[in-house]
Amino acid sequence: MSRLQLSAILGLLSLAASAGVIAAAHAEPRPIALVIHGGAGVIEPSRMTPAKEASYRAGLEAALAAGYAVLERGGSSLDAVTAAVRTMEDDPQFNAGRGAVLNHDGDAQLDAAIMDGNGPHAGAVAAVRHIKNPIELARLVMEKSPHVLLVAEGAEDFALEHGVVLVPRSYFRIEARERELEEARAMPAPSAGLRVSAQESMGTVGAVALDRAGNLAAATSTGGLTNKLPGRVGDSPLIGAGTYADNASCAVSGTGQGEYFIRQVVAYDVCALVQYRHMTPAQAMHEVIHEKLARSGGTGGAIAIDPAGNIAMDFNTVGMFRAARDSRGRREVAMYGDAPQAK
Amino acid sequence: MYAIVIHGGAGAMPRATLSAEREQTYRAGLATSLDGGYAVLERGGSSLDAVAAAVRILEDDPVFNAGRGAALTRDGAAELDAAIMDGRQLRAGAVASVRHVKNPIDLARRVMEKSRHVLLVGAGAEEFALEEKFVLVPNHYFRTAERIEQLESEQRGQRVSDLVPPATHGTVGAVALDTHGHLAAATSTGGMTNKRPGRVGDSPIIGAGTYAKNGVCAVSATGHGEYFIRTVAAYHVCAAVEYRGLTLQQAVHEMLHQILRGLGGDGGLIAVDRDGRIVMDFSSEGMFRGARDSDGRREIAIY
Numbered sequence: 295m296s297r298l299q300l301s302a303i304l305g306l307l308s309l310a311a312s313a314g315v316i317a318a319a320h321a322e323p324r325p326i327a328l329v330i331h332g333g334a335g336v337i338e339p340s341r342m343t344p345a346k347e348a349s350y351r352a353g354l355e356a357a358l359a360a361g362y363a364v365l366e367r368g369g370s371s372l373d374a375v376t377a378a379v380r381t382m383e384d385d386p387q388f389n390a391g392r393g394a395v396l397n398h399d400g401d402a403q404l405d406a407a408i409m410d411g412n413g414p415h416a417g418a419v420a421a422v423r424h425i426k427n428p429i430e431l432a433r434l435v436m437e438k439s440p441h442v443l444l445v446a447e448g449a450e451d452f453a454l455e456h457g458v459v460l461v462p463r464s465y466f467r468i469e470a471r472e473r474e475l476e477e478a479r480a481m482p483a484p485s486a487g488l489r490v491s492a493q494e495s496m497g498t499v500g501a502v503a504l505d506r507a508g509n510l511a512a513a514t515s516t517g518g519l520t521n522k523l524p525g526r527v528g529d530s531p532l533i534g535a536g537t538y539a540d541n542a543s544c545a546v547s548g549t550g551q552g553e554y555f556i557r558q559v560v561a562y563d564v565c566a567l568v569q570y571r572h573m574t575p576a577q578a579m580h581e582v583i584h585e586k587l588a589r590s591g592g593t594g595g596a597i598a599i600d601p602a603g604n605i606a607m608d609f610n611t612v613g614m615f616r617a618a619r620d621s622r623g624r625r626e627v628a629m630y631g632d633a634p635q636a637k
Numbered sequence: 638m639y640a641i642v643i644h645g646g647a648g649a650m651p652r653a654t655l656s657a658e659r660e661q662t663y664r665a666g667l668a669t670s671l672d673g674g675y676a677v678l679e680r681g682g683s684s685l686d687a688v689a690a691a692v693r694i695l696e697d698d699p700v701f702n703a704g705r706g707a708a709l710t711r712d713g714a715a716e717l718d719a720a721i722m723d724g725r726q727l728r729a730g731a732v733a734s735v736r737h738v739k740n741p742i743d744l745a746r747r748v749m750e751k752s753r754h755v756l757l758v759g760a761g762a763e764e765f766a767l768e769e770k771f772v773l774v775p776n777h778y779f780r781t782a783e784r785i786e787q788l789e790s791e792q793r794g795q796r797v798s799d800l801v802p803p804a805t806h807g808t809v810g811a812v813a814l815d816t817h818g819h820l821a822a823a824t825s826t827g828g829m830t831n832k833r834p835g836r837v838g839d840s841p842i843i844g845a846g847t848y849a850k851n852g853v854c855a856v857s858a859t860g861h862g863e864y865f866i867r868t869v870a871a872y873h874v875c876a877a878v879e880y881r882g883l884t885l886q887q888a889v890h891e892m893l894h895q896i897l898r899g900l901g902g903d904g905g906l907i908a909v910d911r912d913g914r915i916v917m918d919f920s921s922e923g924m925f926r927g928a929r930d931s932d933g934r935r936e937i938a939i940y
Contacts, residue, residue, distance in 0.1 A: 409867075413867070413900075414867050414868075415867065416866065416867050420758060420837075421758050421759060421761070439833070440863060441833065441836045441863055442862075442863045442866045442867065443836070443837040443838075443842070443866065444833065444835045444836055444837070445733060445734050445758045445759060445835045445837055446734060446758060446759040446760070446835055447759070447834070447835060448734070448833060448834035448835015448836065449835050451833075451834065451835065452833065452835070522754075523752070523754065523757065523761055523764070523765060524760070524761035524764065525757045525758045525759050525760060525761015525762050525764065525765070526754045526756070526757055526761065527733075527756040527757070527758055528756075532756070532842055532843070532844075533842070533845070533866050533867060533869065534842075534844040534845065534866075534869035534872060535843070535844060538869070552755075553753065553754055553755045556729065556755045556756065556843050556844075557722075557727040557728070557729050557755065557843060558727060559843065559844035559848070559869060559872040562844060562869040562872060562873075562876075563872075563876070566873070566876040566880060567880070570876065570877075570880040570881050571880055590726075590727065
């Protein structure tokens with residue numbers, strides 16, 4: 295046996311020994327989990343075709359797989375939520391990135407936020423119109439600036455300074471969204487502030503994750519409301535409203551009528567109930583989504599995860615595009631209201 | 638019982654650098670705002686009207702960092718943020734990154750009352766202002782000689798990279814409780830001197846720099862905005878009162894001196910609860926502040 299082989303064997307033995315120590319210290323490996331949503335709203339079988347449903351499922355599956363693969367190879371929750379959200383931004387059927395809904399001027403005007411529960415650190419952008427993946431710009435804001443929120447041209451200027459390649463506004467526009475905008479515009483507009491269609495799209499995409507190191511992260515990205523006033527910013531890019539993560543409590547991403555989420559500071563409120571009222575994420579979400587939000591007339595849903603890997607996906611709308619996967623073997627993709635709820 | 642509390646910003650303000658004359662100017666500005674807001678409450682007006690009146694006076698006063706006399710961005714322009722919240726039904730309105738609106742707090746209120754939105758930013762917010770018959774003003778209306786000088790010295794001085802933390806805070810705000818028991822909060826700011834255009838701090842973010850909820854409390858913040866955003870500072874104070882039974886003073890103290898200090902952020906908070914209890918606290922060297930209530934308390938302080 296050569297010296298090289300011997301040292302290789304010794305190396306393997308010591309690796310095995312240290313692995314044994316780790317296994318003994320943690321009889322069960324620390325859990326990892328990822329939850330995603332692709333928007334809440336009037337999502338019901340009567341409005342779906344089998345082809346459409348399959349397409350949404352495939353989109354959710356792809357985002358879930360992209361994010362979960364990061365966690366599985368020991369990557370961070372921050373990387374996992376970024377990967378999952380980026381995948382949905384690139385998928386034109388979701389209201390974020392390409393395929394986002396169009397504002398009154400016919401532009402996709404995008405918002406996104408990301409939060410690292412370890413810190414906590416956060417980054418967000420709002421009202422950007424030339425950023426292919428707003429979630430990546432939000433992350434750049436978090437990592438390369440002393441700021442949390444940059445908006446509009448200032449945010450795009452920051453992107454250029456950091457080598458982000460801008461895309462033309464036409465990149466985001468797809469035919470289905472142009473049709474929706476036409477329909478919305480055809481509706482009577484009682485006043486400047488009220489010109490948003492009644493059948494508003496509440497799609498937004500988001501992800502929350504727990505990684506092997508025990509860190510939580512949340513990310514949300516959206517095009518907002520069809521026919522919205524240019525400059526309108528919803529809850530998604532607002533830390534505490536549509537996005538929140540803190541290792542001490544939980545990580546949350548919301549989707550729904552943004553204004554209600556802002557006023558009630560929904561994402562943070564879920565975490566405050568988890569931390570201070572010692573509720574599970576499912577209990578806290580129920581309280582916030584079905585009691586507080588519903589009482590105020592707000593509709594929507596959210597996803598949440600705590601440091602133990604407890605998952606919640608809840609909504610007071612007809613349905614919510616959602617999916618979850620964890621290291622305990624859970625794997626599900628759902629969109630209608632009759633699907634079993636997380637406990 | 639009714640009460641109003643105002644602030645005109647917190648930060649490093651060594652006594653030596655503030656001349657007696659200058660101090661008088663600040664005190665007079667605070668007094669005008671405080672009494673202007675209090676007069677609304679005294680005649681039975683709403684806390685919403687009171688905080689709007691108090692903040693509007695501070696916006697018009699060029700010594701405070703809001704409205705005229707706001708801090709300038711690195712491009713030399715004033716870029717303003719404001720938010721207002723009505724604790725009655727948790728209604729809120731806010732604007733960010735506006736450059737031609739004389740009183741951003743009035744526009745924030747209009748967003749709350751005439752749109753179905755909470756936050757409008759940039760050119761879109763100004764478009765809404767025009768549709769609501771606001772008269773826009775040129776950006777130079779906001780720029781004062783002092784702020785231009787401050788920007789120039791900052792640009793000559795320590796600015797080396799994007800990661801250098803800001804030196805100057807300053808924001809104005811007010812919280813009030815009216816005779817009907819309604820709470821309201823309002824905040825307005827020009828943000829940090831030499832800030833990147835498009836940077837939005839905590840002031841216009843509901844839950845971060847501004848929050849009001851009837852039966853609980855009303856809060857307005859000033860300080861290192863990014864930290865107040867991450868900690869959801871204003872709503873955190875209300876949640877601590879509501880969920881944990883802390884007194885308002887304990888909740889504010891925990892946020893400023895434990896949570897924010899732990900993260901390396903400083904600033905100040907003013908708050909009033911449903912019983913009219915007033916808290917004005919800060920972790921920086923000083924905070925321009927004033928409080929007045931129907932029990933006869935009236936005070937104005939800086940250090």
